[in-house]
Amino acid sequence: YPDKIEEGTILHSSKASYQLGTFLDDGSYGKVLRGKKLRTNEAVAIKIIKGDYLEAGPMEFKALKEIKRIKADKNNLIKCIDRFNYRSRAFIVFEMLDxxxxxxxxxxxxxxxxxxxxxxxxxxxxxxxxxxxxxxxxxxxxxxxxxxxxxxxxxxxxxxxxxxxxxxxxxxxxxxxxxxxxxxxxxxxxxxxxxxxxxxxxxxxxxxxxxxxxxxxYPCDSDYNVIRAMVDMQGKWKLDSPIEHLVKTGKKVKLDKRHxxxxxxxxxxxxxxxxxxxxxxxxxxxxxxxxxxxxxxxxxxxxxxENNYDNQIVKAVSGIANKRSAKAQDPISQQDKTIVGKDCSRNYVDRNQDKICVEKCVRVPSCLEILNNATTQGGNSVSLCAGPKFR
Missing domain, CATH: 1.10.510.10 (Transferase(Phosphotransferase) domain 1)
Known part of the structure; x- marks a missing residue:
């Protein structure tokens, strides 16, 4: 960057004037500096596109124009404020973030x-x-x-x-x-x-x-070790041995087993x-x-x-207590008194079988205590889900 583009430099676009501040970070194809919109004193971030990558400026701004159509702030995307060329450099002005x-x-x-x-x-x-x-x-x-x-x-x-x-x-x-x-x-x-x-x-x-x-x-040293880690974790396809990989590519790899x-x-x-x-x-x-x-x-x-396991399980258990009270005089089989734990989806009541199915992963201790206390008082047997199986 030429010396003229430095902290304190005043930049002018067709919309506003900005003053450059201190360095913030390196971005794709450019540096990002603190800045200030002079008319309003609004804090902004100003990206300066490197000279060798001036063509990247219009490309990024084109993407940002597309984003503007879908309301960047509402969709958790950075908001672009301005874009201009100045002294043979491309500048993009963004909202200031943390x-x-x-x-x-x-x-x-x-x-x-x-x-x-x-x-x-x-x-x-x-x-x-x-x-x-x-x-x-x-x-x-x-x-x-x-x-x-x-x-x-x-x-x-x-x-x-x-x-x-x-x-x-x-x-x-x-x-x-x-x-x-x-x-x-x-x-x-x-x-x-x-x-x-x-x-x-x-x-x-x-x-x-x-x-x-x-x-x-995954490991970060080579594509081979990353793919090997993927195979270990997520399934298999034909993967060359280290020797086969060396013969084909000329690259020697040291196996990384820390993943x-x-x-x-x-x-x-x-x-x-x-x-x-x-x-x-x-x-x-x-x-x-x-x-x-x-x-x-x-x-x-x-x-x-499924946001609140404890509250929903308490609600389910309360439903059981209410059902017992309402049917105090009805004969209820032991099977009908079972709370059945299933996989992680949602609660439902099967009224035909008088069975409440709590489809939750009830691994949280407080949930277990709630269920155990409730079922101990009522004499029911309880079957709790062990949680989803991933392999």
């Missing part, structure tokens, strides 16, 4: 987030992907660095997806193209297979897994009640992009639709 998730986690020494925090973040980002899909836009670079907290102090875990410098229209995705940062790269990109918007869902799944684990789900060998290990490492989240992750990280869950489907997953 910090990216990578920076946020680094300040916590990458300690994992709680499941309630992950739920809030993941739901917002799935809304963002749903919106992008509606306009046929693929981000292609979803990662911790490109997810920003809006204002963590006043709006905890409110996030937006940023940096559309590598975004492409769906019809412009070319088989064999290489994009996405190594740990987040979808298998179809690594293997040169046909591509669709599922590459974003894969990258988001890996991002959310990192929030749960505090570390990457998880199954999704269950995520649960074991955290010892959390996160079965529903892991169930969602499995569907986000399906090897076959055409079977991978879509944003619309993901937002209907029980991880989001």
């Amino acid at each position: 910090q990216n998730l990578h920076h946020f986690l680094s300040k916590r020494n990458f300690s994992p987030l709680g499941i309630s925090e992950i739920k809030v973040i993941s739901q917002q980002l799935l809304v963002a992907l749903k919106a992008l899909k509606s306009i046929g836009l693929v981000h292609t670079d979803i990662k911790l660095d490109n997810i920003m907290l809006v204002d963590h102090k006043s709006q905890p875990f409110r996030v937006k997806l940023i940096d559309f410098g590598l975004a492409l229209k769906l019809e412009d995705l070319e088989t064999g193209s290489i994009f996405q940062t190594m740990p987040y790269r979808a298998p179809e990109v690594r293997l040169g297979l046909p591509l669709n918007e599922g590459v974003d869902m894969w990258a988001l799944g890996h991002t959310l897994a990192m929030l749960l684990k505090g570390s990457p789900l 998880c060998s199954s999704f269950e290990e995520i649960l074991e490492e955290r010892n959390c009640q996160v079965e529903l989240f892991v169930s969602l992750l499995e569907q986000m990280l399906l090897i076959d992009p055409y079977r991978r869950i879509t944003p619309e489907e993901a937002l209907q997953h029980p991880f989001f639709t």
Whole structure:
């Protein structure tokens, strides 16, 4: 950058004038600086497109214009305020946000987030992907660095997806193209297979897994080790041995066995009640992009639709007590007195069999205590679900 473009420089567009501030971050093809809109003193972020990549400026702005049609703020996407050329440079002005998730986690020494925090973040980002899909836009670079907290102090875990410098229209995705940062790269990109918007869902799944684990789900050193880890966790296809890989590619690999060998290990490492989240992750990280869950489907997953296990189980148990009271004089078989635990979906009452089926994963201790207390008083036997099986 020439010396004339520095902190304090005044920039002029057809809409407004801006003053450059201090450095914030590096983005795709450019640097991002703090800025100020002079007429209103509004804080903004100003992206300066590098000289060698001036053609990327119009490409990113084209993507941002598409996003403007679907109301960026409502769909958890960064809002573009202005775009202009000045002194042989391209500038894009954005709303000012707080910090990216990578920076946020680094300040916590990458300690994992709680499941309630992950739920809030993941739901917002799935809304963002749903919106992008509606306009046929693929981000292609979803990662911790490109997810920003809006204002963590006043709006905890409110996030937006940023940096559309590598975004492409769906019809412009070319088989064999290489994009996405190594740990987040979808298998179809690594293997040169046909591509669709599922590459974003894969990258988001890996991002959310990192929030749960505090570390990457797969090794980051080579495509071979990543694919080997995928095979271990998610199913098998014919994978070359290290020797076969060396013969074919001339690349020697040292096996990295530090990755998880199954999704269950995520649960074991955290010892959390996160079965529903892991169930969602499995569907986000399906090897076959055409079977991978879509944003619309993901937002209907029980991880989001079943919000309060304790309250719903208490409600179910209260229903049993009311039913007993109403039928105090009726003969009831032992079978009719059984609470049947099933998989994770929703509650229902089968009135023909006088049986309440609590379709919940009741692993939370408080839930167990509630059920045990209620059924001990009534003398019923209880069958509790063991939770979904993932393999």
